[in-house]
Amino acid sequence: MPVVDYKDVQAMVRFGFGKMTEACYYLVHIKNAAAAKEWLLKMQAHITTAEITPSLRTALQVAFTRQGLEALGVPERVIAGFSTEFITGMTGDPSRSRRLGDVGANSPDQWRWGYKDEVKDEVPHAVVMLFAYPGQLEDCKQSIQKEFWSEAFQVMECLPTNDMGGREAFGFVDGISQPDLDWEQLRKVSRNCDQLTYGNTVCLGEFLLGYPNEYDRYTDRPLLDPADPGADQLLQAPDQPDKKDLGLNGTYVVFRQLKQDVRGFWQFLDRATGSARLQRYQLAEAMVGRTLGDGAPLVPMSSNPIPGVGNNGDQATRKQDVRLNQFTYDSDAAGTACPFGAHIRRANPRNADIPGGLQGWFMHLLRILGFGNKNVRADLISSTRFHRILRRGREYGEKLSPDDALQTAPEHDSERGLQFLAVNANIQRQFEFVQNAWIMRTKFDGMTEESDPLLGNREPVAGCPFTNTFSLPQDGRVRQRIMDVPQFITVVGGAYLFLPSMRAIRYLATIGALLEKS
């Protein structure tokens, strides 16, 4: 396997820039393609790569929508090589919006950005992301806005972020669980055999184009003929040596701006629990699946180590990762420790390809035929390893503690939420699948009338009396059910982006110019 050329990969695939607590996202329209290309050429040396540079104090990342690539003059033939969901865009097809739960209050035509119709075009062409150590963001902003910036771009919006001390707006520790990327490409997956246990290490090809994915295949991406304009700047496609690879070392980024009703969340829980503080916290924890304190899971730690948990960072970090992530739901088949519908149980069900764990060949055969499971829910959820996303989100708005959130909102209360960013190589199989089949679906894991307690849109489903409940299975008792859970999170913007490799950025920065010459 070729070693990854870290200098060719934008840094956010490898790092979360945790110490750079300040960040913002410029959503821009390309006014002048030539100037935009000049800006890219000038700035490319400042775009942060995945190579480890300890002295780094600021970071710059650039990603494009399909509209952005078109504005830069990328030929249609090349654009056709990107994935359908990227070409259509997050808001370009009503059936996609239905699947993502972007209906009702989440409907794209009400978004602040990301939607296009006959009247308005609010789909950004590019997103310029800045990250900085405390106090250095302003300088960083200045540094990118030099020379061709104002000529090249119309800034639609500069989305702010706010460090809430590693917690998301509702008050829970955020970003605890991430897939472990197999940068060394040591992971071996069999094309035809099931993985019998859950692991957290995921093939690099799930997050970076041009490498084998969990199916041991290369995800489709735009490939060019060597004779195509600009193709000489690109590397050979690893799986098709006669092609030049525009996708290699690049990936897709899903951007969604999520508005969180923090007061609404805590005030609802307060009403649902009769204003008892402890019960309020417990219900919130059941909805999330982790404790409010340090984010420990509600299910007990599993005795066996999980591959890819606790193998990064210093010893303290590793220990912490084991404490927070060495668990599966095998020990909680009844959902009494962590409800089936808890946010983290939906977003990452931590199952293997087939239930039952390590097993004899006869049981395995029985299970392949769909028999041998005692529990009726045993085999309802798809295998997790094909549906992982790498989250790189940041909070925005003023921090508000869970107890302060019970107060009535002052006039001009700050809006709070999450700039949700997820990295994945196959938007449809990764982000969209998780969002549709696991988060929004009222029938997830055999449930009947509830979507994700945090993210659910509570939109009605024909034939179902409710979609706004939250069930808490009880040990040896009939379930408890919370009724009338309101919508807490509203989508207010979003786009599918291509995060190009450094070579692809050089291609983009020169493509039109070369075309003009020829």
Added chain:
Amino acid sequence: MTPQSHVLVIAPVKMECEAELRALLGSMNSKPGQANPENPIVPFGQFEQIHFARFVILTDRTEEDIHTLYGLPAVHYPVTLAFFADFDGTADDFRADLAARAGEGLQHIFSFCQDFTPGADLARWMKDHESPAATMYMNWRGRTVTEIRQENALRLDLECHIQENQEAFSKMTPEQVHKALQEFVTAEIYRSRLNLDRPKRTPFGWWLRNFIHLIGVPIILLVLTPFVILYSPVFIYQLRSREKTDKQYAPRVSPCDEAKLGNLEDYDVTNQFTVVGGIKPGLFRRWLMSYLLWLVEYTTRHIFIRGHLARVSTIHAARWVFMNDKKRMVFASNYDGSLDSYMDDFINKVGWGLNLVFSNGMSYPRTDWLVLNGSKNEQPYKYVLRRHQLPTEVWYKAYPGLTVFDLKRNTLIRRGIEKKYMSDEELREWVALF
């Protein structure tokens, strides 16, 4: 038990009438592709025996594949109209009922077909144009639409009762919950708020035929075994030499076509799926596919009759039907979730089963030993299926909002209610169904 039956009527559409027919079919819908149950043409909702029904205009954009891949002349099949229905009871009763209650609308629809004479005996004409399924899967043998609806009403009533008395129920043991709910149901039935019909007696003729099939197929297989063993080296050679040279052809469907198919999906918790494709040329593949489907049919008749097809518990009903002298096949199914989930099940849960049958279809991703690779080649596989998919003009499901698992849970709840005695373990599992 009342066994379900299935009907598929296929008839060529009159030249130049396709657009008009599509418009007529479209007028039966309340949302794109979603039948209005009370539409005046075929008011599906009034037929209490219909589980699923659909109208599809069968065209084939992959007709040229045989020329592209094998250099053989492409055959252009006439555009046909297909009417699928899955229902309780016998096909004869169903046709007669359709003719009696929706005769006028169906006459109108079928008048777009070449050999339909207005005023013809509709039931007779339909029967003459039926294509039998090579394999038919129904997720729960003998559970009628009426039972499904009654069991769902039962669950909703019980959930509501538990919710209204949550405080009291939270203190009860499973045994007490069971008893309290049984008493509640008895009272509800007495007040005519609930109704749980006893299943009808299984028709003897059906039972006998099914029993003969159950015994007969293994006997035939046993008798054939020596021949199969003798033939197997030849078979392996024939199969492997073909598998090594068969061509995969998987261009991605354009975003525009993708959107057209997507426009018909994800309104209900269940979706429809119709694909048409050619079978690889030559007798070997044709016979192999017939033989394999004959075996699969045995499993769907006798083994997979309780809520799952191998590991897949999201398919309500599915059928494989040969057309045009076994040169083509139509596959139609009703599945829970979005297409992405369905494809995921196909690849990760029953990839081997899909390969077994569909690898005999043209352009399918290369398989090895019939069951390996194939659908595990994720993206080409998804492209091939999407490319062969046809828009389902009208689709009806009798119980919106209910998944296969919902139906199973409701049945398990009902069985618990009707049981006098359950062990502690069974009681715990039963109470966890709510």
